Amino acid sequence: MSDDGGTPRARIGLIIPSSNRLTEPQFHRYCPPGVVPHITRLRITQPPRREPLEMLDEIREAAILLGHAKCDITVFHCTGSSMEAGLDAERRVVEAIATATGRKATSTASAILQALQALGARRLVMVSPYRGNDHEIDFLREAGLEVIRDRALALDGSDGLCSAPADLFLRSTLEEADPRADAYLISCTNIRSPEVVAELEARLHRPVVTSNQATLWYCLRACGLADVVPGLGRLFELGLAVGATA
Numbered sequence: 074m075s076d077d078g079g080t081p082r083a084r085i086g087l088i089i090p091s092s093n094r095l096t097e098p099q100f101h102r103y104c105p106p107g108v109v110p111h112i113t114r115l116r117i118t119q120p121p122r123r124e125p126l127e128m129l130d131e132i133r134e135a136a137i138l139l140g141h142a143k144c145d146i147t148v149f150h151c152t153g154s155s156m157e158a159g160l161d162a163e164r165r166v167v168e169a170i171a172t173a174t175g176r177k178a179t180s181t182a183s184a185i186l187q188a189l190q191a192l193g194a195r196r197l198v199m200v201s202p203y204r205g206n207d208h209e210i211d212f213l214r215e216a217g218l219e220v221i222r223d224r225a226l227a228l229d230g231s232d233g234l235c236s237a238p239a240d241l242f243l244r245s246t247l248e249e250a251d252p253r254a255d256a257y258l259i260s261c262t263n264i265r266s267p268e269v270v271a272e273l274e275a276r277l278h279r280p281v282v283t284s285n286q287a288t289l290w291y292c293l294r295a296c297g298l299a300d301v302v303p304g305l306g307r308l309f310e311l312g313l314a315v316g317a318t319a
Contacts, residue, residue, distance in 0.1 A: 082107035083296040085289075086144030088135045088170075090117040090151050092231040093263045099285045103267065105300040108293065111142045117151050118231075124158045125149065125166045136170040136178070146177040146292050148184070152260045152284045153203060155182035156212035163212075177295050181262060181284050184291035186216055190314040192280045192307070194256035196221050200246050201260040202228040202237060209260055222249050231263065239265035246273055246281070259283045270306040280307040 085104070089096050091114040100110040113135045115128065125132065136147050147170050149155055155163050163182050170178035179187075189197070196219050199206055206223045213220055224245055228234050242259055246269075249257075256279055259266040266283040273281045286305045293300055294313045301309045 079107075081109045083109070083146070083293070083298060084142060084144045085110045085292045085296075086136070086139030086142065086147035086174075087112050087150045087288075088132060088139070088148065089114055089262065090119070090154070091115060092119055093151075094231070094235045095263050095265065096150060096285060099267055100289065103285075103289055103302050103305060105293070105298070105302060108298070108300075111139055111144055113138055117154050124162070125154055126158060126162050129166070129169055132166060133169055133173040136173040140174040140176065144174070144176065145296050146179065147174050148178070148288055148292065149180040150262055150288060152181045152185070152262055153208065155180040157208040159212060160215050179288075179291055179295065181288050182212065184288040185258065185260075185282060185284065187291050187313060187317055188282050188287040188308050189218065189256060189258075190317060191311045192256055192282070194280065194282075195219060196253055196255045197258050198246070198249050198251050198254045198256075199223040199258045199260060200226070200242060200249060202226045202234050202264055203261070206260075213258075221253055222251050224249050234261065234263045237264060239268040242266045243269040243272060247276060250277055254279055256280045256282055262288075267305060271304050274306050282308060 139147050149166050167178050167180050199220050203225045204227045206225045210220045262284045267286050270281045290308050
């Protein structure tokens with residue numbers, strides 16, 4: 074658990090959807106001692122849903138507010154939204170945050186790509202709570218990755234996401250097991266997937282990447298911290314891939 078006693082080793086700023094209820098408790102649970110998460114919210118996924126480039130002014134303002142809290146890195150933290158408009162739009166959002174704060178910036182999508190690069194994973198099995206995975210598969214394909222199997226669980230809104238037990242993601246991922254996969258991706262920041270990473274890796278013999286886990290890993294590594302977080306899998310044994318930007 075994070076601890077704000079004394080001078081923090083790092084502050085992580087997260088811009089999350091207003092309906093998200095699991096990012097905060099998960100970051101407070103998994104952040105190593107001396108790493109402090111700070112959160113602000115935007116109307117991202119609630120109707121009317123807008124693409125990130127339509128919200129650039131609001132994203133910049135949210136980033137500036139997190140900058141007031143001296144965050145070392147700021148994240149646009151919604152997997153679906155950060156993937157839906159493609160690589161170029163996602164990069165523009167990250168650049169806008171970095172320019173607004175004068176500090177490091179990333180998105181959930183970028184963190185996932187960095188995690189998969191560090192793991193050397195190209196062929197993926199993807200599980201999500203979404204109604205469909207087309208946007209995410211298109212984004213991953215544009216980044217040079219192949220989704221060989223996927224499952225969209227079609228959970229009903231934020232209430233459905235938050236109330237879904239971790240065991241649902243455990244069982245659903247195991248049911249999609251494929252020996253061709255280099256890694257398994259469980260997408261979404263508002264689900265209980267981090268709780269099952271260790272068991273899935275033990276049973277599948279492959280690395281497992283989730284949205285909150287990958288984001289925390291990337292933020293730590295980008296801030297120069299090499300902490301290994303118990304329960305969050307093989308990813309935390311690794312640093313950034315050679316040539317990766319931090």
